[in-house]
């Protein structure tokens with residue numbers, strides 16, 4: 001009965017301990033409680049829980065009850081044969097020892113514990129011994145009931161341990177999962193932030209950007225791209241040919257719209273292409289696409305990045321510039337530059353293929369009359385219509401109809417079989433102009449004179465062919481206009497050159513090809529520029545800068561000197577006024593007047609107009625005339641001079657000494673200054689006669705109260721001789737060569753009234 005009661009009590013305690021164990025969630029505390037339970041259930045003095053690692057051959061003391069715990073916990077010992085636990089492991093059954101001291105296999109620990117009896121039961125997991133529960137006490141040995149109770153406890157505790165271990169594992173797992181989850185959430189958050197950042201960067205790019213995968217799907221677009229291509233979402237996953245190019249099939253290489261994907265895959269580097277797209281309003285836009293490979297982390301291409309730039313405006317600007325550079329703005333025809341380019345190409349071709357080529361030079365007859373009477377607007381419209389008719393006649397591929405300028409057209413018939421072909425075309429042109437033009441209600445009749453040169457007979461270069469066609473055109477004019485002439489070598493004579501120069505000068509005046517150079521007259525006493533002489537130059541389109549000696553005599557002969565002289569007067573007065581307005585020290589401007597201008601009878605009005613239009617006071621203008629004007633001059637010349645003098649204008653005699661040098665005229669005419677001709681100055685240092693004449697002129701001028709200017713002073717020695725002769729005003733290369741107006745501005749600014757050195761003016 002007593003045993004039964006002990007057994008029941010033991011079971012009751014066992015139940016309590018198991019419940020308690022179940023509340024402990026941590027292994028260390030669990031093992032200690034497990035040992036404490038052993039002591040309580042079987043009335044042991046101490047208990048030890050040992051785990052067994054069969055493979056490593058070790059025993060580890062996991063816990064002990066009471067004060068022993070601190071000593072044994074964590075102690076690992078080799079599982080020697082004969083060790084008590086080892087015996088339990090070996091047989092898998094409980095081991096009861098009544099007198100520990102009698103056992104040879106009791107370990108040091110048991111000896112230290114100084115216990116008498118021991119009871120060891122295996123703890124089984126899935127039939128294997130994984131641990132050992134040992135109870136020890138002093139005195140009474142353990143009996144069968146103790147063994148049963150401890151076995152029961154070990155069995156139940158094993159389940160508790162498994163459960164607790166599971167729970168611990170689960171908790172650890174859960175904690176790990178939670179940690180992983182947190183980490184993932186953090187990574188996702190970071191990714192999302194990075195994405196937002198990248199998207200805002202990419203969206204901030206003003207130019208459209210599209211990322212396309214190798215399968216042609218659009219992976220990403222920026223805001224500009226969505227806006228430009230009217231795409232709803234950032235990464236729509238739609239094929240790029242649909243989304244970007246609005247077509248059902250992929251773009252292929254041989255079409256105008258090359259596929260950048262293919263290009264980049266082939267080239268394996270960025271590729272630039274030009275495409276055409278339509279914008280929101282349906283307008284065609286020219287777009288430059290820079291496509292770069294998109295590489296994966298392993299460096300292989302996974303797609304492409306396309307950056308689009310709308311270059312429509314740039315293209316338009318380029319086209320406008322091209323148009324302006326190569327086309328005539330009025331008629332839309334190629335201009336001279338483009339014509340020359342094309343002619344050179346045609347010539348190369350004609351040379352290679354040994355064929356003939358013709359250049360037709362056309363000048364409209366009496367076009368100026370229409371312009372002058374009906375106005376430029378009508379003249380312009382007429383030129384446009386003439387251009388249209390010319391194009392209608394010369395329709396062959398390779399032929400070029402160009403506007404040379406003014407009322408001149410030039411045609412390149414790139415391939416002809418016979419000279420007669422060129423004559424036929426010229427005749428067709430003449431015929432095409434027969435029908436009158438109706439412009440702004442006016443019925444206009446116009447004819448043309450055509451000159452023809454043929455390669456290789458009349459020239460082998462474009463310049464020669466154009467020049468000779470031009471000569472032939474003059475012959476056509478001479479022949480009564482409205483006809484065509486083939487070039488002949490005789491045309492290239494002086495007479496023709498003169499004729500063509502005259503025509504060129506006439507056009508040059510209209511086209512504003514004339515320019516004014518200025519040469520200072522210096523007062524060597526105070527170093528000031530007292531006057532700037534205006535000297536005309538002609539910027540000829542092919543001959544370059546033509547000096548006046550080559551065209552002034554011609555201009556005088558033909559009467560062109562009248563409009564030319566007026567232009568010089570007006571320009572020189574305006575320039576002097578501009579210098580004055582700019583604050584430079586005031587000085588006179590001298591203009592050469594030719595006899596023809598005086599004979600014209602309108603010089604006074606022309607001068608008045610030039611002065612009033614420019615705002616220049618008359619005293620700042622000097623008119624230089626040659627002695628011959630006074631010799632040949634009539635009373636009307638004298639009257640003109642008097643009026644000019646009364647207006648306050650100064651008159652100087654140019655090239656003095658080369659004519660009669662008559663004192664009588666000097667007294668009669670209202671003259672202010674004499675310019676000693678440079679032929680006397682040239683040898684003044686070596687030729688006593690020149691020095692004597694110069695000296696006489698200077699003395700005479702002073703007697704007549706005239707200012708005297710020495711021309712053509714080139715050396716310091718000449719200057720010194722002239723200075724010794726009391727000549728104070730000089731002009732010549734020593735001070736400055738004639739130069740454009742703008743070159744003097746810095747000199748005026750610097751000198752500001754004080755002339756310091758020679759030859760440093762420009």
Ligand SMILES: Nc1nc2c(ncn2[C@@H]2O[C@H](COP(=O)(O)O[C@H]3[C@@H](O)[C@H](n4cnc5c(=O)[nH]c(N)nc54)O[C@@H]3COP(=O)(O)O)[C@@H](O)[C@H]2O)c(=O)[nH]1
Pocket residue numbers: 519533534535536547548549552565568592593594654655678711712713714731732733734738
């Ligand atoms: N009716 C008009 N005649 C004009 C006009 N412009 C110029 N001309 C006359 O043409 C002739 C040649 O002029 P240009 O070639 O300009 O020569 C001038 C000077 O360059 C030259 N000169 C000046 N200093 C020197 C020098 O030290 N040495 C040197 N060898 N030559 C020099 O002299 C010319 C100026 O001459 P001038 O008029 O006699 O002062 C010439 O006769 C011009 O008059 C125009 O608009 N209308």
